[in-house]
Amino acid sequence: MTTWLKSTHSDETGGQCVELAALPHAVAVRDSKAPDAGHLTLTRRAFADLLARAKQDRLPH
Numbered sequence: 001m002t003t004w005l006k007s008t009h010s011d012e013t014g015g016q017c018v019e020l021a022a023l024p025h026a027v028a029v030r031d032s033k034a035p036d037a038g039h040l041t042l043t044r045r046a047f048a049d050l051l052a053r054a055k056q057d058r059l060p061h
Contacts, residue, residue, distance in 0.1 A: 006032055 004019040021028040027047040030039035053059050
C-alpha cells in the first residue's frame, strides 16, 4: 500500500495542493483534489531538480 503525504500548508493554498508518496526508487506526485485520477512518477533526481527549479522560480509558465 502506498502512503500519500500532504503538506501541512495545504489548507493555506486555496485547495491547490499535491500529495507525495515515496516509492522504492522514485517519488509519486498526484493532485490532492483528484487522487483517483492517477499520478506522475519521477526519479528521485528528477524530483529534486523539480523542487530546486520551483524554489528558484525557474519553472516554465
